[in-house]
Amino acid sequence: MITVERLTKRYGGHPAVDDVSFTCEPGTVTGFLGPNGAGKSTTMRMICGLTPPTSGSATVGSTPYRRLGNPGRHVGVLLDASAQHSGRTGREVLSLAAITMGIDKREVPKALDRVGLNATAGKRRVRAYSLGMRQRLGLALALLGDPAVLILDEPANGLDPEGIYWMRGLLRDFADRGGTVLLSSHLLREVEAVADRLVVIGAGKIVAQGDKAELLAQSGTLVRAADPAALAMVLERAGLTGTRTTDGGVVVPTGSEVIGRAAADAGLVLLELRPAGSGGLEQMFLTLTAGDSVKEAVR
């Protein structure tokens, strides 16, 4: 279980994370969503005691991370798969962690095996690893101490589709056995398939959080008309603001009946009228966070 309470981090005057609160329950996968630079990694680093928060607190299993005696045995952490010594072999990286945590060294080959790295890969130096292999090694490192909680920052980065599918299965299985998973991503589709709950962050603030099904249900209605210009006029007259999707539809934050009636009154031909689902969430996600990633790129 992870509890984050009013966590805030300011760099100079700029709030990287602003009053963020959420909890992750055992048996669930929580997707932590946001564009690059929204504050996901900073939040996760604060949970793991690597970055001191300006204010607020975070606990793992009701203990602040830094007070966990041997944290590797409680929490599996993968914050950056590239942060490994390039001159060390994969097996050596795990061996060092095993000695630190006080785990039998015989667990190391098993841990490599669990993430699909064979003995040959284990003997290679990390320098020769692809990003996907580094992610797998990082996951092996996170799982090595048999933890009850997993904190993973963009673990799907660099994995091929088969690898992403495999990782979803692994995380689902981990949560189903009672584990707690916090998983960040900047891609909604990626976490949608595995997460039970979603926490959406933009510009350091939480913009939406809750049950995935609930969030998807609230995400509005997708409507597509034979005459898009007429539809825009009808929506405007009804006092509704929609956002255009890439394929010519419009997502409107209201129920289908309201739009259906407005269209009928105007004699407008609708081609599509349905709950927006993840498409709506994606639109909301893009709207709420629009511009932030651009700003980050030039900062």
Place this chain on the structure above:
Amino acid sequence: MTAVLTETQVPSVRSESSRPVPLTRLTLVELRKLADTRAGLWLLIVIGLATVGTSAIMLGWAPDAEQTFEGFFGFGLLPSAVLLPVLGILSMTAEWSQRTALTTFTLVPARERVIAAKLAAGVIIAIASTVATLALAAAANLLGGALGADAGWDIAGSLIWQGLAMQVLYVLMGLGFGALLLNSPLAIVGFFALPMVWTILGSTIKALATASEWIDINTTTTAMGEANMTGGEWARVGVSAAIWVLVPLVLGIWRVLRREVS
């Protein structure tokens, strides 16, 4: 029937998992880290070869009278005195330049324990290299005796202790520079260049000459190669070590403890 399940179950003793990681285990990890990368391993190999090289040079070219146990030991300490500190520097800087601090401090959030383990590992490797140099000097002396050199076994006990102290001092200085600068090339250049610059300044500027006798660590540690150091010589080593070893270490540790890991 339940054999399938046991594969995913790691047997863990809960009491063990909540206790802080003992310092002995952390020291073991830090010792292992000194040699488990290509850079670290080659540095150790080069130190070993260079130390063997000192004996070979003496056997080949030194006058027979100088080919004694003491002579082999004194000359043999030189490569490790120069290169072992680099291992200490890398021990501190690699965590940041290779970004392994992320894993290290995630597994051990009490950073001061990791630093303590690094210092302990540095002292151990300095002791080990001195012992290895002693063994090598003995072997070279036996060989020298067989080849008709002086091959005397007399060595002042003080020379061994002073040699050991010098090794430890320089490794700690390397660790201090590494912790302070947290950047491998910068720390290595700083470690070698700054004391050298001071030596040059001290010998050219008359007004600095007296101060240099106390501050220039290259000068003060020269006495450590001569038997039976005087109290005054030890005091000078102490003062220069406070400046070149203690100050970087204290500032460096302070920096590592406070620095944000990302």
